[in-house]
Amino acid sequence: MANRINTETLSGDRRYERSITIDRSKVKSIHELKKILAVKLGLPIERFDVVKMAEALVYENQEPVTSNTNLGNPIHIIVHPETRPVFDHLVTSAKDMIMDFEEEKRTVMSCGHGIVPDNLYDLCWNNLKDGAVQFQCPAIDTFNVRGNQKTCDEIWTLYELTVKAQLSADERILFEMRLSKNSIQKENGVQECPFCRCLSIRASEKNNRVRCLNCYKTKPDNAEFCWQCLHPWKVNAAADFCGNxxxxxxxxxxxxxxxxxxxxxxxxxxxxxxxxxxxxxxxxxxxxxxxxxxxxxxxxxxxxxxxxxxxxxxxxxxxxxxxxxxxxxxxxxx
Structure with a gap:
């Protein structure tokens, strides 16, 4: 059965507003959906992502689309920049802090370490997905300004990230949404279930073993995770260590x-x-x-x-x- 759906960007860019008719029953994955949207939007498939609004995340290409998948209407997307250039005054000869063999131009961060803008975006977004509430430099501290500390850990502001990773307007809004969600969860003592993304609480502050009630209804044998590392709880016995x-x-x-x-x-x-x-x-x-x-x-x-x-x-x-x-x-x- 064909459905009429609309597309909108988080930033309200009207260039990417479309009204599209698709047959949901024939779309089996996010990748297939993005191929349809790419034609209508006039964008390469790697230039945009479909947003999970409730979770402030994006759908991965391999995720299946089922009758239970709530894509929303309108479908919200984020459009990535075509390139992430480095401003001339920010170019550094320092090696990329993540991949030192990178030959692309590196931007210098406030702590003095260098990184390719694409790697900076990937690093910070992956940290946000893991629940981070701030951005910290992971580079080995070769400047010896913090005693014996092994990593730099300098805190980067969202403004610095916006400039040096050349975030698009959509990316900036998504980062703000995820930061807010992570901060609220941390303050209220809740964690996102790594399986279904529903919010869960633990029985006590000393108990790191958490059972997601939503997952327990459908997969009781795979519904527990560790409060600290957010990985599946591997130890079946009553232990205080998750096994990861x-x-x-x-x-x-x-x-x-x-x-x-x-x-x-x-x-x-x-x-x-x-x-x-x-x-x-x-x-x-x-x-x-x-x-x-x-x-x-x-x-x-x-x-x-x-x-x-x-x-x-x-x-x-x-x-x-x-x-x-x-x-x-x-x-x-x-």
Whole structure:
């Protein structure tokens, strides 16, 4: 059955207001929907996203469209800029803090670190999706202005992000919406369920195990998550640790330390007795070396040498650099 739907941008840009007839029964995914909208809007499919207004998020391309999917009418979209240029006075020779091999122009942040605008946008948006209420620099602090701190952690304002990531008007509004939602949830002691995005509360402040009542109705075996790391609760027994190694609870740190201390040793390139598991020097998530060379990219986009643990860049370690020694088992702390 054909439906008449309208499109609007968050910023009210009338250039992208359309009235479109589509057959919802034939649209099986967000990607298929975006292909239809792209033709009507005259935009490449990568230039816009469909917004989940209630959650202040965007639909991923692979998400299915079912009879229960509430796209809304009008369908709200955000339009991304065609490019994200760097102003001449902000160009820096500093390496990209996330991917040091980037050759595109980098913009200098207020803390002095450099980053490609596209990477800046991805970094901050991913943090917002994970519940962040502010933007912090994740770069290793090579300027030594904060004592022994391993990461910079300088706070960036939304205004700085708008200028240096060249946010479109739609992106700026979506960022504000998500920031507000994250702040409200934090103040009211609620968390978004990572499965269905409904708001949940925990039984007590000391209990990190949360059951989403909405998920429990349909998937009782997969309805619990950890209050701290927002990952599925993996431990079935009555434990105070969720079972996710990247969790920041004290028990999680103890378990991570045990794994680092007792993991097997292996040979990487010409280096022997290298611990097979390392903690990322940036985000402290555990990373296991399965195969390949000593270069290790973490899921947080930080890259380091698995042998000596130096950052993978010109002033750290690289393919043409020989490691002076194999770094010992790491000691992690809160």
């Amino acid at each position: 190694l990247e969790c920041t609870t004290a028990k999680g740190l103890h378990m991570s330390q045990d794994i680092l201390r007792t993991c097997a040793k292996k040979t990487i390139d010409q280096y022997r007795d290298v611990p097979a598991v390392r903690a990322c020097p940036s985000c402290h998530a555990l990373v296991e070396h399965e195969r390949g060379c000593k270069r290790m990219p973490c899921k947080c986009k930080y890259q380091f040498c698995f042998v000596c643990l130096k950052p993978w860049r010109s002033d750290g370690c690289g393919y043409n650099s020989k490691c002076v020694s194999v770094a010992p088992c790491q000691v992690i702390s809160q």
